[in-house]
Amino acid sequence: MGKIKSAIITVIVTLATLVLFLFGVVSCGLPDGVHRYNSILSNIHLGSEFTGDAYTTLLPEGVITSEEYNFTVAEEGDKAAEYEETYVASASGAYYVDRDVLEGYSSDTQSAFAALASEVESDAAKLSQRISARNYTSYSVNVVDGCAIRVNVPTNFTYAAYTGNDVTSLTDDLLYASTALGYLTLGGELTLRNTVSSLGQWDSVSSSQSQDEHETVTYNIISSKYDISDIISGFSYYAVGGSYAVRVNLTSLGREVISEKTTAIAESDDTYIRFYVGGTSIINLTCESAITEGSFYIEASDEETARNYAALLNSAVNGGELALEYSYDEVVYGTAVSGENAAMFTAIAALVIFAALAVYAVARYKKLGLLFALMALLFCSAMIAVIYLVGTTLTMAGVFMWLLTFALFTISNFWAYESIRKESQAGRTIQASVKRGYRNTLAGILDTHIVIAVISVMLALIGVGEVAACGMVLLIGTLASYLLYWFTRFMWYTTMSPARDKYKFCGFKREAFEDDD
Amino acid sequence: MTKFNVSSKMHLFIIISSLVVAIGLAIGLICQFTAGGFFNSGADYSSYRSVTVQYSMPTTDDEVSEICENAFESHGVSYYLATEAENAGGDEIEYRFSLSADESALIAAAQEIDSAVGIGSGLLGSASYSEHTAAFGGMNDMMYAGIALAAAVVFQFIYFVIRYKLTMAAAAFVADLHNLLIYFALLAITRVQVSVSVVAISVFVVLLTMIGCGILFSKMRSDFRNDSFKAMPSFEQVDESLREGFKPVTIINVVLASAFVLLLVFSLFAGSGVYGLFMPCISGILAVIACQYGTLMFTPSVYSRLKQHADNYAAKRVSKYSGAKKAAKSAE
Numbered sequence: 001m002g003k004i005k006s007a008i009i010t011v012i013v014t015l016a017t018l019v020l021f022l023f024g025v026v027s028c029g030l031p032d033g034v035h036r037y038n039s040i041l042s043n044i045h046l047g048s049e050f051t052g053d054a055y056t057t058l059l060p061e062g063v064i065t066s067e068e069y070n071f072t073v074a075e076e077g078d079k080a081a082e083y084e085e086t087y088v089a090s091a092s093g094a095y096y097v098d099r100d101v102l103e104g105y106s107s108d109t110q111s112a113f114a115a116l117a118s119e120v121e122s123d124a125a126k127l128s129q130r131i132s133a134r135n136y137t138s139y140s141v142n143v144v145d146g147c148a149i150r151v152n153v154p155t156n157f158t159y160a161a162y163t164g165n166d167v168t169s170l171t172d173d174l175l176y177a178s179t180a181l182g183y184l185t186l187g188g189e190l191t192l193r194n195t196v197s198s199l200g201q202w203d204s205v206s207s208s209q210s211q212d213e214h215e216t217v218t219y220n221i222i223s224s225k226y227d228i229s230d231i232i233s234g235f236s237y238y239a240v241g242g243s244y245a246v247r248v249n250l251t252s253l254g255r256e257v258i259s260e261k262t263t264a265i266a267e268s269d270d271t272y273i274r275f276y277v278g279g280t281s282i283i284n285l286t287c288e289s290a291i292t293e294g295s296f297y298i299e300a301s302d303e304e305t306a307r308n309y310a311a312l313l314n315s316a317v318n319g320g321e322l323a324l325e326y327s328y329d330e331v332v333y334g335t336a337v338s339g340e341n342a343a344m345f346t347a348i349a350a351l352v353i354f355a356a357l358a359v360y361a362v363a364r365y366k367k368l369g370l371l372f373a374l375m376a377l378l379f380c381s382a383m384i385a386v387i388y389l390v391g392t393t394l395t396m397a398g399v400f401m402w403l404l405t406f407a408l409f410t411i412s413n414f415w416a417y418e419s420i421r422k423e424s425q426a427g428r429t430i431q432a433s434v435k436r437g438y439r440n441t442l443a444g445i446l447d448t449h450i451v452i453a454v455i456s457v458m459l460a461l462i463g464v465g466e467v468a469a470c471g472m473v474l475l476i477g478t479l480a481s482y483l484l485y486w487f488t489r490f491m492w493y494t495t496m497s498p499a500r501d502k503y504k505f506c507g508f509k510r511e512a513f514e515d516d517d
Numbered sequence: 518m519t520k521f522n523v524s525s526k527m528h529l530f531i532i533i534s535s536l537v538v539a540i541g542l543a544i545g546l547i548c549q550f551t552a553g554g555f556f557n558s559g560a561d562y563s564s565y566r567s568v569t570v571q572y573s574m575p576t577t578d579d580e581v582s583e584i585c586e587n588a589f590e591s592h593g594v595s596y597y598l599a600t601e602a603e604n605a606g607g608d609e610i611e612y613r614f615s616l617s618a619d620e621s622a623l624i625a626a627a628q629e630i631d632s633a634v635g636i637g638s639g640l641l642g643s644a645s646y647s648e649h650t651a652a653f654g655g656m657n658d659m660m661y662a663g664i665a666l667a668a669a670v671v672f673q674f675i676y677f678v679i680r681y682k683l684t685m686a687a688a689a690f691v692a693d694l695h696n697l698l699i700y701f702a703l704l705a706i707t708r709v710q711v712s713v714s715v716v717a718i719s720v721f722v723v724l725l726t727m728i729g730c731g732i733l734f735s736k737m738r739s740d741f742r743n744d745s746f747k748a749m750p751s752f753e754q755v756d757e758s759l760r761e762g763f764k765p766v767t768i769i770n771v772v773l774a775s776a777f778v779l780l781l782v783f784s785l786f787a788g789s790g791v792y793g794l795f796m797p798c799i800s801g802i803l804a805v806i807a808c809q810y811g812t813l814m815f816t817p818s819v820y821s822r823l824k825q826h827a828d829n830y831a832a833k834r835v836s837k838y839s840g841a842k843k844a845a846k847s848a849e
Contacts, residue, residue: 049714049794052600067571067643070635092624094647124652132658138712142564142649150649332609334602338784338794345783346794353776396797397717403776404724411728411769444735451676452724455669459720462665465658470717471665474724 001497009494017374020381025347027165038160040388041347043169047137047395047466048154050343051162054177054333055152058185058326060120062101063147069096095147117146123322124149130184130315134307135237137395137466149326151185153177155333156393159343162336176304178331183308187322188278190228190313192261193218195270218274218281221261228317231257235313237306238297244306245297246283246313255294263290277316278325283309338396346399353403354380357410365417366507371495372413375488379409379480386476395466398473405477408452412445412485421508430502438489449482523759523814524752524821530814534699541702548708556704556711564651566614568596568627572634572642573607581610581634581642588629592622607642620648662716666723670694673727681734684827688820689730696726696811703803710796718797722804725773729766729812736762751828755821763813770809777801 027039059065069087073080087096088109102112121143128141131153140152157173160166195218222231231254238247250258265271265287273285275298285298300306314320336342354376361369361376383402387394394402420437424430456478459471499505523530545555558564568589572581582599589595589612596612603609614623623646630644670693677686700722704711737758740746746754777798784794 049797052602055602066645070643092620092646092648094645121650121652128652141652143652144649145647146650149652332602334600334609334611337598337600340601341786342784342794345786346780349776349780349783352779356775357772395714395717396794397714399780400714400718400721400797400801403773404721407769407773408728410772411765415765444731447676447680448728448731451673451727454672455720455724458668458672459665462661462668464661466714467658467662467665467716467720470720474720 001494003498006494006497010491013491013494014374017378017381020385021377024381024384027160036165038158038166041384042160042163042165043158044384044388045156045158045173045391045393046162046343047156047393047398047469048152048336049138049338049396050336050346050394051155051157051159052334052336053140053152054155054174054181054331055150056181056185056328056331057144058149058151058328059095060101060116060148060324060326062098064096066094066096090145090147092145094145097147113146117143119323120146120149123324123326126315126320126322127151127185130311130320132465133314134180134184134311135464135468137393137469151181153180153184154393162343174331174333177333180304180308181328181331183282183312185326185328186277186280186282186312187325188276188280188316189321190232190316191220191276192222192228192231193274193276193281194221194265194268194272195219196265196268198268218276221265221273222257226253226257229319230254232317234317235310237310239303239306244300244303246300246306246309247295247297248285249295250293252294255292259290259292262287266290275313277312282313346396350380350399350403353406364507366505367495367499368417368492368506371491372417372488375413375484375491376406376409378487379406379484382480382484383477386480387473390472390476392472392476393469394473395469397466397470401470401473402477405452405474405481408448408478409481409484412441412448412481413488415445416441416485416489417506420506424503424506424508430496430506430508434489434492445485446482449478453478522752522756523817524755525818526814527818527822530818534695534811534815537706538698538702541705544708545705548705556701557708558651558711564616564649566616566618566620566623566646566648568612568614568623568630568644568646570610570612570630570634570642570644571607572609581608584633585610585612585630585644588626588633591629592619592626594618594622594626616648620646659716662719666716666719669720669723673723677730677734681738682827684820684823685730685734685737687823688816689727689734691819692726692730692811692816693723695815696722696807699811700804700807703807704800707799707803709799709803711800712796714797715800718800718804721801722808725770725805725808726812728769729808730816732766732769733759733762733812733817751825752821755817755824759813759817766813767809770805774802774805777805 024040027037027042029036057065064087066089069083069089072083083096086098086100088099088102089096090113097113097116102109102116105112105115124141124143127149128139131139131141131151134153136153137156138154140150142150142152144150155162155173155177158166158169161170161173164170222228231251233249233251233254236247236249238245262273265273266289271287273287275282275285283298283300285296298309300309339345357376358369358373361372363369365372383405392398416437419440420430420433423433423436423440426433428436453475456471456474460468460475461471463471496502496505503509548557549555568585570581570585594614596614598613600611600613601608602611627644627646632638634642634644670690673693674686674690677689697719700719703709704715737755740758740761741754746757749757781795781798781802784798
């Protein structure tokens with residue numbers, strides 16, 4: 001390759017890499033002093049270790065917080081007297097429970113609290129299973145003092161949102177978390193409903209508030225002689241080509257019943273089947289014709305919604321119905337449990353690791369090491385860009401996987417370099433050594449990448465939550481490592497072409513050549 | 518390493534590994550009955566005690582923190598995590614304590630804080646003590662993660678069978694299981710908190726073992742073709758190759774361990790104390806230690822036995838033939 005061509009390609013690649021890296025990691029205020037550029041890295045959704053949880057405390061009917069009790073009693077009005085008469089403090093005093101609710105369990109207060117705690121614990125376990133099916137990278141469900149349930153889900157904020165530099169993203173992520181908590185904590189049984197009275201039957205949920213705030217009288221279309229689990233075997237999340245849906249799987253009996261009901265509904269005035277959990281309408285299915293298949297799909301507006309619906313409905317149909325009715329005041333979001341600045345410090349640590357590796361590479365391979373450092377920078381920038389584009393949530397374990405793929409990229413290149421060094425020590429020219437060195441290591445590097453890629457696909461497909469997210473990061477990193485391995489070879493060829501002393505360029509010694517002299 | 522013959526030390530390594538696993542098992546079982554779990558549950562699965570402080574009037578967080586710190590100090594309790602949160606009604610700080618923290622001291626501390634920030638004070642806040650019992654319903658997560666991990670190990674075994682030899686594949690399979698066992702035993706012994714990230718680090722162990730075994734077996738395969746190696750007994754062949762393969766595998770492990778140490782040092786500055794990033798980093802370091810020992814000590818010693826058996830079997834088969842057939846079989 002000619003000197004000019006080599007110089008042009010080198011400059012273009014170097015500039016492109018540096019620009020991509022700068023856009024990838026550097027956030028800054030814009031010259032107008034009002035707007036701000038948030039880097040690609042700061043727009044990646046992060047796990048709760050880095051950006052904290054959203055949580056809420058669910059209170060069963062008849063349970064209030066000590067805060068509410070104390071404020072009411074302090075006001076010293078009629079209500080204060082009523083509260084003092086009505087409520088009994090829990091063991092720690094953090095919650096107060098209505099005497100009537102306790103008497104519903106037992107006349108002995110202590111036994112009543114124990115029975116309430118037992119029901120709350122059972123519901124907490126069901127909620128935990130429900131949230132587990134939601135595919136979050138982390139979550140926790142805790143019974144608080146045997147009287148309430150605290151549910152934590154990750155906010156999945158981007159770093160820009162977490163630090164308050166991207167209010168839109170912050171609002172969106174909070175809305176997602178709040179909506180998810182709203183759906184996932186719903187109690188009540190699953191019913192399939194329609195507004196045409198002749199198609200269904202009156203039951204205790206005859207009048208319900210639908211999502212559009214209009215009161216709609218609905219009727220359960222499934223006969224009371226069937227349990228809903230006799231009709232529907234489960235719900236699952238389904239996504240294809242940017243469309244999201246809830247897949248409904250029917251039992252063989254369900255297939256007959258739904259076929260019969262949808263035939264009638266398709267010909268009626270109201271062609272919707274409304275899926276209710278308790279008194280809340282969750283999702284509607286439009287029936288334009290009879291459904292005769294063993295499964296069908298109901299489209300959802302976005303991924304989050306489809307996942308929420310699938311997790312809630314599947315839990316409701318598979319024995320996850322909550323025994324008590326819960327309410328909550330608000331969804332609170334807190335700082336990261338790993339430390340407020342954990343994400344920033346992790347990024348700095350990653351930069352230090354990168355810098356140390358670059359220094360080692362330059363010390364060992366001279367200009368070739370510099371080229372490797374540039375390619376490693378490109379690897380990191382590419383990872384940032386692809387993780388952002390794919391929308392994978394980056395957790396601490398994901399960072400470890402990133403580290404592993406970075407090690408893979410480094411090992412692959414250094415293995416090839418060492419092989420080439422050996423070849424050159426055997427007296428071959430650099431060009432011949434490069435060819436032989438890459439040929440010698442090709443099989444090992446190729447199949448290592450293939451094996452890791454296959455393992456990462458397994459993790460992404462079989463695993464759920466954090467494991468699936470790790471699989472995705474591993475897959476992205478493995479592909480980037482292999483592609484950039486070959487790009488590194490191309491750039492080596494390009495940058496080394498004009499060099500007079502090619503051995504010096506690579507930091508190799510010309511032992512065999514000198515012997516020949 | 519140049520003088521250390523690993524192949525002949527299989528029994529020693531089996532004893533060391535068994536001891537580590539037995540100690541891990543013993544500590545885990547003791548803790549199962551005394552401390553509420555075989556492993557030390559992390560943030561995702563752990564129960565804890567907390568003092569939650571809410572306040573709505575404008576004030577500085579430092580002011581509230583100071584009140585709380587003083588109350589905890591006067592009652593002799595210390596928290597392991599403090600998280601701040603904002604809500605529509607104001608601000609909230611939650612202090613988390615381990616289950617071993619004195620309940621009556623925590624209640625007294627909460628009451629003291631409540632009197633300082635409660636409705637009687639200018640802050641119009643409240644403080645309350647509560648106990649949080651973890652409800653674990655994530656068996657599905659664990660089951661799928663386990664299946665994914667098992668699938669990865671099996672796929673890796675198939676790869677080693679195709680790429681190398683059955684004996685090497687068997688050794689790599691043993692290495693995976695051994696390293697995972699050692700890793701889990703170390704988690705039980707050190708009481709490092711086990712959270713969801715540990716599942717991902719288990720995958721890390723499997724991949725790191727694969728890379729290590731891949732480097733070693735590639736080296737061995739190319740070395741075993743040399744005439745100088747063919748004359749050596751099986752144990753010596755393995756040891757000789759290991760001496761050359763030891764360095765790159767160790768460098769990889771040292772670099773990864775250094776990265777974890779670096780993250781760990783940074784995590785301390787992130788204000789997480791012994792929580793958050795600290796535990797996953799320790800967990801990562803334990804994973805690298807398990808891989809370094811398992812891949813470079815235990816696995817070659819096991820492989821040398823397998824190789825010896827395979828060589829003996831091949832020699833027996835060769836002895837059945839004579840003349841040109843024997844020469845052909847020997848060459849095989």
